[in-house]
Amino acid sequence: MATTQTFPPVDQRHQKPLGSIEVPPRILLGPGPSNAHPDVLKALSLPPVGHLDPFYVDLMSEVQELLRYAWQTDNRLTLPMSGTGSAAMEATLANSVEPGDKVLVAIKGYFGYRLADMADRYRAEVVTIEKDWGQAFSLKELEAALSKYKPAILAMVHAETSTGVCQPMEGVGELCKKYDCLLLLDTVTSLGGVPLFLDAWGVDLAYSCSQKGLSCPPGLGPFTMSPRAEAKLNKRAGKVNNWYLDVSLLNKYWGSDRVYHHTAPVNMNFGMREALRLLADEGLENSWERHKKNAERLWSGLEGIGLELHVEKDLRLPTLTTVRIPEGIDGKAFTLHLLKNHGIEIGGGLGTLAGKVWRIGLMGYNSTSENVDLILNLLDKELPRFRDNSACAA
Numbered sequence: 001m002a003t004t005q006t007f008p009p010v011d012q013r014h015q016k017p018l019g020s021i022e023v024p025p026r027i028l029l030g031p032g033p034s035n036a037h038p039d040v041l042k043a044l045s046l047p048p049v050g051h052l053d054p055f056y057v058d059l060m061s062e063v064q065e066l067l068r069y070a071w072q073t074d075n076r077l078t079l080p081m082s083g084t085g086s087a088a089m090e091a092t093l094a095n096s097v098e099p100g101d102k103v104l105v106a107i108k109g110y111f112g113y114r115l116a117d118m119a120d121r122y123r124a125e126v127v128t129i130e131k132d133w134g135q136a137f138s139l140k141e142l143e144a145a146l147s148k149y150k151p152a153i154l155a156m157v158h159a160e161t162s163t164g165v166c167q168p169m170e171g172v173g174e175l176c177k178k179y180d181c182l183l184l185l186d187t188v189t190s191l192g193g194v195p196l197f198l199d200a201w202g203v204d205l206a207y208s209c210s211q212k213g214l215s216c217p218p219g220l221g222p223f224t225m226s227p228r229a230e231a232k233l234n235k236r237a238g239k240v241n242n243w244y245l246d247v248s249l250l251n252k253y254w255g256s257d258r259v260y261h262h263t264a265p266v267n268m269n270f271g272m273r274e275a276l277r278l279l280a281d282e283g284l285e286n287s288w289e290r291h292k293k294n295a296e297r298l299w300s301g302l303e304g305i306g307l308e309l310h311v312e313k314d315l316r317l318p319t320l321t322t323v324r325i326p327e328g329i330d331g332k333a334f335t336l337h338l339l340k341n342h343g344i345e346i347g348g349g350l351g352t353l354a355g356k357v358w359r360i361g362l363m364g365y366n367s368t369s370e371n372v373d374l375i376l377n378l379l380d381k382e383l384p385r386f387r388d389n390s391a392c393a394a
């Protein structure tokens with residue numbers, strides 16, 4: 001016999017009456033996210049379909065193939081992790097590190113420390129080499145560390161968002177082969193905007209994000225793994241120490257079996273497919289050239305108004321520029337002023353560069369000469385008012 005359930009009265013204290021969201025207009029010229037392309041926003045708002053719908057399954061393959069193009073790789077295991085760049089970062093380590101493996105992390109900024117922290121959590125024996133924030137490693141320095149530590153994995157950041165440095169990669173993969181270790185590369189701030197040749201460079205594991213050079217909102221973390229890294233995964237003694245990010249399980253969904261793993265964020269993948277389609281439509285070389293040209297316009301404009309760039313020209317990232325905050329200026333008050341009064345976001349410094357630099361991003365959809373001129377004009381006209389704290393952020 002059915003019994004009638006009784007429930008306590010609904011607690012109304014947290015039920016706040018709200019109108020629907022109205023997002024203030026923003027131009028995102030910071031370290032990310034960048035503005036999403038309008039076509040990507042349209043794709044995101046399409047009606048969801050089931051994550052095993054044949055239409056969606058075809059779209060998954062398109063996303064994988066276009067990611068291979070964007071990264072210049074033939075890696076079979078190439079897919080967008082559900083989660084932000086940090087999830088994909090964690091996936092590269094989770095799938096390659098076995099407890100006790102030696103992982104050498106070449107640190108030259110904030111995100112190198114994150115790699116070391118994550119590797120430690122997977123019980124790697126972490127060893128590090130470090131450079132000042134604003135510099136890159138030479139092949140000689142990398143080789144000295146590889147020969148000293150003989151690691152199973154060398155992990156490093158290609159585009160260090162905290163400093164604006166682009167690590168030269170030519171020759172690093174050959175060194176890793178010589179010392180029989182895998183090469184793991186963070187390409188979060190380079191994918192789509194800076195030349196990347198994963199296979200030619202001998203990169204074994206890489207990850208990125210959706211919200212920078214791909215002009216998509218945050219939420220997906222592209223991931224890729226070479227046959228060498230796959231061979232290490234297949235030889236593991238134990239399970240990958242992370243169920244959600246275990247690529248051998250994920251590949252049963254992303255590979256030919258199409259077995260349920262987790263409910264894919266289908267709309268995010270609509271957005272990713274559209275973002276990658278736009279990138280392929282423009283062509284990688286054209287996109288890289290656009291980023292380079294706009295960055296150079298920004299650099300000469302900044303120097304033209306008397307500002308100093310933090311990184312020497314040869315190592316500068318086209319997607320992210322660090323510019324020194326002049327003496328006597330409250331950097332935070334100025335960024336707040338730009339946001340409140342002009343709807344423009346630029347970033348402050350991270351870690352050892354906190355309070356010393358601003359970070360100006362020109363990524364994906366936002367890498368335009370109009371945006372460069374806009375920020376240069378504002379810096380030129382409005383920065384003098386902020387000297388010696390004489391201005392307010394009104």
Ligand SMILES: Cc1ncc(COP(=O)(O)O)c(C=O)c1O
Pocket residue numbers: 031032084085086087089111157159160161162186188189209218
């Ligand atoms: C170089 C680098 N690596 C990793 C990350 C982490 O990505 P997310 O914030 O999308 O998790 C970021 C974020 O900006 C980054 O710039």
